[in-house]
Amino acid sequence: MTNLADLSPESLSAREWFFCGIGGSGMLPLALILRGMGARVAGSDRSRDQGRTPEKFAWLETLGFTLFPQDGSGITSAGQVLVASAAVEDTVPEVVRATALGCARMSRAELLSALFNAAPHSIAVGGTSGKSTVTGMIGWILTEAGRDPTIMNGAVMKNFVAPEAPFASARVGTGGMFVSEVDESDGSIALYRPTIAVLNNVSLDHKSLEELRELFGNFLECAGTAVINADDEESMALVDRAESVVTFGLSEDAMISVTDGSISDGATNITAELIDRRDGTTHALRLQVPGRHNLSNALAAISAANAAGLGVAEAVDHIASFAGLARRFDIVGTTAGGITVIDDFGHNPEKIAATLATLRAHPGRIIAFFQPHGYGPLRQMGAELAEVMAEGLGTNDLTILCDPVYFGGTVDRSVGSERIARLIGIHGGKAEHIPDRADCAERIIALAQTDDRIVIMGARDDTLSAFAHDIFNRLLIS
Numbered sequence: 349m350t351n352l353a354d355l356s357p358e359s360l361s362a363r364e365w366f367f368c369g370i371g372g373s374g375m376l377p378l379a380l381i382l383r384g385m386g387a388r389v390a391g392s393d394r395s396r397d398q399g400r401t402p403e404k405f406a407w408l409e410t411l412g413f414t415l416f417p418q419d420g421s422g423i424t425s426a427g428q429v430l431v432a433s434a435a436v437e438d439t440v441p442e443v444v445r446a447t448a449l450g451c452a453r454m455s456r457a458e459l460l461s462a463l464f465n466a467a468p469h470s471i472a473v474g475g476t477s478g479k480s481t482v483t484g485m486i487g488w489i490l491t492e493a494g495r496d497p498t499i500m501n502g503a504v505m506k507n508f509v510a511p512e513a514p515f516a517s518a519r520v521g522t523g524g525m526f527v528s529e530v531d532e533s534d535g536s537i538a539l540y541r542p543t544i545a546v547l548n549n550v551s552l553d554h555k556s557l558e559e560l561r562e563l564f565g566n567f568l569e570c571a572g573t574a575v576i577n578a579d580d581e582e583s584m585a586l587v588d589r590a591e592s593v594v595t596f597g598l599s600e601d602a603m604i605s606v607t608d609g610s611i612s613d614g615a616t617n618i619t620a621e622l623i624d625r626r627d628g629t630t631h632a633l634r635l636q637v638p639g640r641h642n643l644s645n646a647l648a649a650i651s652a653a654n655a656a657g658l659g660v661a662e663a664v665d666h667i668a669s670f671a672g673l674a675r676r677f678d679i680v681g682t683t684a685g686g687i688t689v690i691d692d693f694g695h696n697p698e699k700i701a702a703t704l705a706t707l708r709a710h711p712g713r714i715i716a717f718f719q720p721h722g723y724g725p726l727r728q729m730g731a732e733l734a735e736v737m738a739e740g741l742g743t744n745d746l747t748i749l750c751d752p753v754y755f756g757g758t759v760d761r762s763v764g765s766e767r768i769a770r771l772i773g774i775h776g777g778k779a780e781h782i783p784d785r786a787d788c789a790e791r792i793i794a795l796a797q798t799d800d801r802i803v804i805m806g807a808r809d810d811t812l813s814a815f816a817h818d819i820f821n822r823l824l825i826s
Contacts, residue, residue: 352429352454353462353539357385360462366422366451367391368432368442370413371404373502373808374456374531375431377518381463381500383411384520390414390422392442401810404515420445427451431459434534457536460500460528465541467498467526471652472540474567475548475577476560477698478645479529481637482546484673485649487519487527492666493658496523503693504674525656532563544655545571545590546648550582551698557582565589573655575648578602594655596647598640604651604660606633611643615710616679618643622650624660631664637672639706646670675813677706680820686799688712689820695721695807697732703803704740712799714745715792718768719785719806720752723759726768734768738777746795747772747779750788753809789819796823 352360360382367379370391383389390413396405397417405415416422420441423430430446430453438444446453454462464470473483480503487499488507499505499519508516530537545568550560565586568574574590577583579597587593596604598611603625610621620643622633635646646667653663672678680689690707694700700718707714716737720726726733737747749765765781772779782788792802804816 352452353458355462357463357466360459361385361387363387364425364428365389366428366430366442366446368418368430368436368440369393370408370415371395371401371810372433373517374433376404376515377500377502378431378456378460379408379413380411380518381498381520382459383413384518390416392416392418392422394418395810401814404810407514418442423449423451425449425451429454431456455536457531457534457539461536461539463498464500464526464528465539468524469656470526470528470540470542471544471546471656472528472530472542472567472571473546473548473648473652474530474532474537474564475546475583476532476551476696477702478548478641478648480673480693481642481645481676482548482648482652483527483529485646485667485670486546486652488670489649489653489658489663489666490523490525490527490656491519491521492669493653493662495525495656495658496521497525497527498523500526500528501673502529503676506671506673507669530567532560532567535563537563537567540567540570542571544573544575544652546575546652547583547586548577548645548648549580549698550586551580551696561586575651575655577644577648578605579644594651596644596651598644598647602647604647604654606643606647611640613640613709614638622647622660622664629660631661633664634668636668636670638677639702639709641702641706642677677703678813680816681824683820683823685797685823686712687796687823688801689816689823690801690803691813691816692803692805693807694718694803694805695725697729697736700733700805701736701740703805704736707801707803708740708742712801713797714741715795715800715802716741716745716747717788717792717802717804718747718749719809719812720749720765720768721807721809723752723754723761723764726752726765727760727763730763730768731771734771734777735775737768737779738772738775741777743778745778747777748788748791749779749781750785751783753806785815789815789822792819793822793826796826
């Protein structure tokens with residue numbers, strides 16, 4: 349059988365594709381890219397069958413995607429290629445039907461890496477946190493610079509949202525540049541051969557630190573140029589694995605950094621004076637997104653764009669109009685009483701710490717709602733999550749946790765959010781475990797008062813945005 353990973357993008361686009369879980373954050377942009385290349389793409393999704401985010405699936409149908417119930421009925425020909433996560437069980441109807449017909453199967457990462465590695469120029473963004481934001485920033489800089497990149501992102505990029513593209517997590521370009529975030533959680537980062545590799549950070553998430561060090565070290569080794577976070581000790585420990593290095597960060601050791609005392613951190617934006625220590629030049633850097641973590645993200649993106657051939661000054665100029673990503677410190681609104689609701693993707697210790705640090709930089713009580721993105725991740729990093737939440741919040745702040753998101757399957761559900769709430773208390777924080785998410789909303793609305801910031805955090809569940817908007821709308825009339 350032909351190895352699909354070795355086919356050209358033109359050959360791949362000539363195949364007929366079926367995506368199992370087409371609405372997922374990793375699957376959707378890849379399906380959009382294939383469709384944009386002219387391929388025939390169909391799919392199914394359990395969320396569609398459950399009536400979740402119907403507007404997304406209606407939009408996909410307007411683009412020409414054929415959608416089916418997740419019952420195997422969409423697999424009709426041995427010529428179809430099934431795209432499914434490696435974690436999808438063999439009992440899922442699409443897998444059963446594809447196996448019976450002898451269909452080829454690719455994981456999301458195998459397909460993405462085949463397209464990515466075939467591009468003449470490529471930028472891969474890796475790391476435990478910040479991948480989507482840095483990918484969006486690089487993609488926007490290159491687009492504004494006329495480089496016409498293809499962009500694969502795990503989040504909706506606000507700059508590319510339009511009435512005809514409300515879920516713009518991908519962009520199809522013809523400039524020969526492919527920009528993508530790459531995932532270490534399943535080890536698939538090893539499949540990519542980037543021209544430029546960006547490493548944001550190395551910290552506990554889905555794998556042990558020992559496994560992460562090996563994966564990210566190999567990632568840097570494969571690249572022509574490595575862009576590495578000088579502020580992250582674990583990342584810098586891998587610098588010798590790279591052939592050519594550009595470092596970024598807020599420390600004085602970074603090549604692309606900021607001048608001492610120049611950072612001005614606002615509630616909705618941040619500014620600083622960027623310094624390129626390779627030649628001593630400085631540039632006024634202005635971002636439309638808040639937080640020092642986003643300043644670091646911007647330095648990563650500017651460094652990567654520079655490694656791709658853009659001048660630093662040009663990259664700084666273009667990033668000023670970067671509007672951010674959906675669910676990345678996404679301010680839903682502020683009521684007349686000064687209560688602000690924020691929708692955020694925070695789900696691992698580093699992401700949550702960055703979100704809480706941004707909130708703590710400004711006055712007002714914080715009510716942090718967190719929905720864990722699965723029982724497995726909760727066991728892997730639950731203790732670290734609890735410590736971050738306890739230390740990242742003040743004595744007047746509160747964490748409210750519902751049960752982890754669960755869409756079915758055989759995962760062990762014996763240990764849940766009640767453990768995290770208990771550990772937060774042990775570390776000196778305040779937390780409440782309320783199993784049902786709807787009851788959490790009632791509790792949040794009852795507690796909310798003037799100048800509170802309510803942050804809704806979690807991953808792998810598109811309905812969290814609707815949940816945040818519902819809380820805000822109810823506060824408006826309460």
